Amino acid sequence: MNEFDDVLQVRDLHKEHGQGQSLVRAVDGVDLDVPTGQMLAVMGPSGCGKSTLLHLMGGLERPTYGEVRLAGRRIDNVSERGLARMRRRAVGFVFQAFHLVEELSAAENVELPALLAGSSPRAARRRAAHLLEQFGLADRARHLPWKLSGGQRQRVAIARAMANEPLVLLADEPTGNLDTAATLDVLRLFEDLRSAGQTLVVVTHDERVAATADRLVSMRDGMFVDDTRLAVRTGRLDGLIKLED
Numbered sequence: 001m002n003e004f005d006d007v008l009q010v011r012d013l014h015k016e017h018g019q020g021q022s023l024v025r026a027v028d029g030v031d032l033d034v035p036t037g038q039m040l041a042v043m044g045p046s047g048c049g050k051s052t053l054l055h056l057m058g059g060l061e062r063p064t065y066g067e068v069r070l071a072g073r074r075i076d077n078v079s080e081r082g083l084a085r086m087r088r089r090a091v092g093f094v095f096q097a098f099h100l101v102e103e104l105s106a107a108e109n110v111e112l113p114a115l116l117a118g119s120s121p122r123a124a125r126r127r128a129a130h131l132l133e134q135f136g137l138a139d140r141a142r143h144l145p146w147k148l149s150g151g152q153r154q155r156v157a158i159a160r161a162m163a164n165e166p167l168v169l170l171a172d173e174p175t176g177n178l179d180t181a182a183t184l185d186v187l188r189l190f191e192d193l194r195s196a197g198q199t200l201v202v203v204t205h206d207e208r209v210a211a212t213a214d215r216l217v218s219m220r221d222g223m224f225v226d227d228t229r230l231a232v233r234t235g236r237l238d239g240l241i242k243l244e245d
């Protein structure tokens with residue numbers, strides 16, 4: 001396997017917050033390779049460092065020590081400008097609380113990342129329309145976020161995260177605010193993205209989300225304590241959906 005088969009590579013990663021008495025080792029020596037097209041789930045108790053790890057992998061925070069490579073290129077030590085550019089083009093973030101721009105319609109929210117990355121308004125509109133259609137939201141395109149259900153808002157947020165065809169989609173508790181039906185909608189969407197070869201890293205407390213992943217790592221006190229390759233995935237989501245019937 002050559003190094004670019006692992007789209008995301010993490011080496012001896014550390015992140016400390018504060019100092020002295022209040023020093024917190026949020027991430028304390030993580031090594032990880034994520035192959036292209038894998039869905040990785042990260043679980044662990046509150047405060048164990050999951051969000052920090054995700055932020056480090058997507059360049060929202062810089063490590064205290066260690067390396068993060070995206071498609072073979074270091075992102076932990078690039079300039080602020082380089083990092084901002086990388087974030088816009090190479091990673092998509094999805095958050096528990098959606099973080100949509102409330103003044104913009106669903107379509108405008110999805111257009112925004114492409115515009116910020118330098119796409120023409122026309123290309124951004126076309127991409128947003130395509131994603132909203134693909135995500136079953138074509139009839140919601142003109143709605144402001146407050147007019148959408150939680151599940152619809154999260155699907156808009158995922159569409160926005162996919163706007164620039166990121167190398168990795170990073171999701172932090174994406175179903176944390178959703179009911180069962182909306183959770184299954186998001187899982188179906190992740191499944192579709194995976195079928196199309198999308199790499200996904202999902203932090204979750206939800207066993208149902210973890211069960212659809214290819215691989216599950218458990219974190220505790222900033223470290224991985226367990227690493228499980230899940231069995232052949234075929235039909236796993238079907239099983240979950242039947243459970244809900």
Ligand code: ADP
Pocket residue numbers: 017018024025026044045046047048049050051052053
């Ligand atoms: P999780 O997402 O697993 O709940 P976090 O990554 O948010 O965990 O936090 C890991 C640890 O780092 C926690 O003890 C948290 O309080 C601490 N932490 C996170 N961000 C900061 C920060 N900006 N300043 C100080 N401590 C922080």
Ligand code: MG
Pocket residue numbers: 050051052172
């Ligand atoms: Mg968190």
